[in-house]
Amino acid sequence: MKIVILDGHAINPGDLSWDAIGSLEPNARSMIPLMRNLRWIKLAPVFVLLAAGSRSKNDDWTPLVVSPLTASSWAFPGTDGKWHIVYELVLTNANVTPATVKRIEVVDASSPSSILTSYEGSELLAHLRTTANIPPANATIEFNGTRLFLIDIAGEASAKRPKRLLHHFDVLGGATPSHTSGTPAPLSYTVAALDVLSELPELGPPVAGKGWVALNGCCEVGGVHRSTGLPVNGKIVFAQRFAIDWMRMDDRGHLVNGDPSDVHSYPDYGANVLAVADGKVVDTLNTLNDQKPGHLPDPKTITLENVDGNHVVLDLGGGLFAFYAHMQKGSVTVARGDQVKRGQVLGKLGNTGNTSAPHLHFHLMDGPSVLGSSGLPYVIDAFVYAGQVPAAEFAKATNVEGDWSKGLFATPSPRRGQFPLDLAVVSFSAVKPAAKKRKSSWDGGPNTWAKVDSKGR
Numbered sequence: 306m307k308i309v310i311l312d313g314h315a316i317n318p319g320d321l322s323w324d325a326i327g328s329l330e331p332n333a334r335s336m337i338p339l340m341r342n343l344r345w346i347k348l349a350p351v352f353v354l355l356a357a358g359s360r361s362k363n364d365d366w367t368p369l370v371v372s373p374l375t376a377s378s379w380a381f382p383g384t385d386g387k388w389h390i391v392y393e394l395v396l397t398n399a400n401v402t403p404a405t406v407k408r409i410e411v412v413d414a415s416s417p418s419s420i421l422t423s424y425e426g427s428e429l430l431a432h433l434r435t436t437a438n439i440p441p442a443n444a445t446i447e448f449n450g451t452r453l454f455l456i457d458i459a460g461e462a463s464a465k466r467p468k469r470l471l472h473h474f475d476v477l478g479g480a481t482p483s484h485t486s487g488t489p490a491p492l493s494y495t496v497a498a499l500d501v502l503s504e505l506p507e508l509g510p511p512v513a514g515k516g517w518v519a520l521n522g523c524c525e526v527g528g529v530h531r532s533t534g535l536p537v538n539g540k541i542v543f544a545q546r547f548a549i550d551w552m553r554m555d556d557r558g559h560l561v562n563g564d565p566s567d568v569h570s571y572p573d574y575g576a577n578v579l580a581v582a583d584g585k586v587v588d589t590l591n592t593l594n595d596q597k598p599g600h601l602p603d604p605k606t607i608t609l610e611n612v613d614g615n616h617v618v619l620d621l622g623g624g625l626f627a628f629y630a631h632m633q634k635g636s637v638t639v640a641r642g643d644q645v646k647r648g649q650v651l652g653k654l655g656n657t658g659n660t661s662a663p664h665l666h667f668h669l670m671d672g673p674s675v676l677g678s679s680g681l682p683y684v685i686d687a688f689v690y691a692g693q694v695p696a697a698e699f700a701k702a703t704n705v706e707g708d709w710s711k712g713l714f715a716t717p718s719p720r721r722g723q724f725p726l727d728l729a730v731v732s733f734s735a736v737k738p739a740a741k742k743r744k745s746s747w748d749g750g751p752n753t754w755a756k757v758d759s760k761g762r
């Protein structure tokens with residue numbers, strides 16, 4: 306019986322009100338009559354308070370419990386000129402009465418009245434996920450039920466960037482610890498603090514040349530990378546939270562020319578894949594054949610071992626790992642244990658693993674496990690932002706055929722220290738990296754971390 310605290314004091318069984326008894330374990334309730342003849346034990350303070358019908362001024366009754374999935378988050382500058390914060394909350398209904406999430410506000414902990422973003426109605430539902438990544442039918446969470454809530458905040462470059470976030474919840478849920486489901490009552494509370502860090506890894510580009518398109522990029526919740534949380538090694542992780550599928554368009558804006566079932570029809574096929582920083586090779590695969598492009602391979606043929614195709618994992622030091630997937634068979638030029646330098650060729654872009662067209666899947670993560678690590682944001686030190694692939698048109702298209710150059714800028718924009726967002730078209734190496742290398746202030750590791758201010762750099 307978990308409530309026992311043997312400190313020698315006795316209380317009268319008559320002090321137990323129904324709600325305190327309701328909050329005991331079932332076995333504890335049946336023991337109440339038997340215990341009349343025993344010396345009484347003191348109940349834990351929380352139960353005593355409930356029995357008295359009062360609570361501490363500092364305590365909130367929170368039947369829907371909330372915690373951030375990760376220990377911290379980062380504010381990073383995107384190619385839209387705004388800062389972005391992307392993370393997840395875990396919601397669990399710890400009360401027998403169903404809990405309905407009505408509204409969630411993300412607020413700056415230093416001034417809780419300043420609401421950074423809020424979600425309700427269909428917008429709230431669009432950000433809610435089951436633990437298996439399935440969008441739920443509604444925002445009601447059953448007793449013992451858990452949901453994930455995907456958050457993406459963006460702020461104008463001139464706006465103050467928060468250092469700590471809090472989350473204000475409006476919930477319809479159980480108002481007492483009764484073990485009988487009751488009528489949900491409106492409850493309102495602010496919980497789940499999350500620190501926002503501003504030091505970001507600064508990397509070189511994973512490919513070189515012009516016309517690279519950041520497909521399946523940050524930060525819409527519907528994106529295949531952003532919304533994929535997996536239960537691995539005892540926890541739910543979003544390894545691909547900030548992953549980008551890089552494809553290259555040619556001078557006519559085409560991602561494919563000719564037969565879409567031939568890997569050679571794609572302008573990016575065979576492009577050099579580059580080390581984004583100095584590091585050590587910790588994993589490779591180099592033996593899988595290309596898939597026939599145009600459609601995803603038969604799911605029955607995809608396993609945890611071959612899903613990423615031929616790949617390289619680099620340990621960049623300081624707890625950072627870079628992951629490159631879907632490379633050409635036999636093209637990987639490095640082996641486990643090799644030290645690599647930034648810009649070194651690791652292999653060639655291909656179409657191996659679970660892929661429907663040649664591309665480079667790249668993401669940064671906090672461990673060597675490709676599926677079991679948490680995805681991290683970063684900035685690329687220098688590139689030219691050439692435009693955007695039109696999002697609505699691209700979403701409607703059934704394949705990547707066509708001219709995607711309509712969103713290119715008349716004057717491309719040189720950028721330093723930004724993260725390319727979804728469907729950004731960028732060119733690498735046309736801008737020289739800043740001559741002076743910034744010193745890491747994060748952990749003394751070998752890579753450069755950029756302290757990014759709200760105006761970018």
Ligand SMILES: [Zn+2]
Nearest residue numbers: 548549550666
């Ligand atoms: Zn990908």
